[in-house]
Amino acid sequence: MILEREKVCAIFYQIRAIHQCHSIFQIALSARVKEWDTVQKLGDVFVASFSKSMVLAAYSAYVNNFNVAMDTVRKSCANKPAFDEFLKEQQSKNSDRMDLAGMMLKPIQRFPQFICLLQDLLQHTPAGHTDRMSLQLALTRLETLAGRLNERKRQTEQRHEVRHVLKNLNVKYSTKATTASTRCLIRQDDMLQK
Known part of the structure; x- marks a missing residue:
């Protein structure tokens, strides 16, 4: 075994769910392209595919x-020469020579790419076209989704920082709110003692 199952799961966490989301999108998009002469719409396919709660969750x-996954790859390459060699071999077989880190960035880059695509489609779609409103809605939904992902990432980073500070202070941390407010203020300063 090149790498332990737990590490593989940490590296590829939620990849199957993300693949499922995009497989559903690809099926819907292919079906739409097959009937392109009569329909000529794409916006509703984006809306239907990326408005599902499973997309945001995955x-x-x-x-x-992501940081845990990248750290797992880095440490595994350093500690397991067979894993590092396997990754190099796979990269050399890959037509675009992309390494694992580059491939792991692809899902993170997907929504900004979709947003740019929808902006371009809107720019080239006449005002009276039947797809104009659904393209605008799709753009709004994807921008909202990207914003929610960023907000969730920010909240997660804040929770990790709080845990880190409390751990250094040797204080136990609970994710359950102990008061009516779920807000807390933790201040960390450097001090000089004289």
Whole structure:
């Protein structure tokens, strides 16, 4: 075994769910292209495919685990020469020579790419076209989704920082709110003692 199952799961966390989201999108998009002469719409396919809660859940989990995944790859390459050699061999077989880190960035880059694509489609879609409103809605939904992913990532990073500070202070941390407010203020300063 080149790499332990737990490490493989940490590296590829939520990849199957993300693949499922995009497989559904690809099926819907292919079906739409087959009837292109009569329909000529794409916006509703984007809206239907990326408005599902499973998309936000899968991508949030992937993005929030990304640093753990990259750290696992880095440490595994350093500690397991067979794994490092395997990755190099796979990269050399890959037509674009992309390494694992580059491939792991692809899901994170997907929504900004879709947003740019929708902006371009809107720029080249006449005002009276039947797809104009659904393209605008799709753009709004994807921008909202990207914003929610960023917000969830920010919240996760804040929770990790709080845990880190409390751990250094040797204080136990609970994710359950102990008061009516779920807000807390932790201040960390450097001090000089004279």
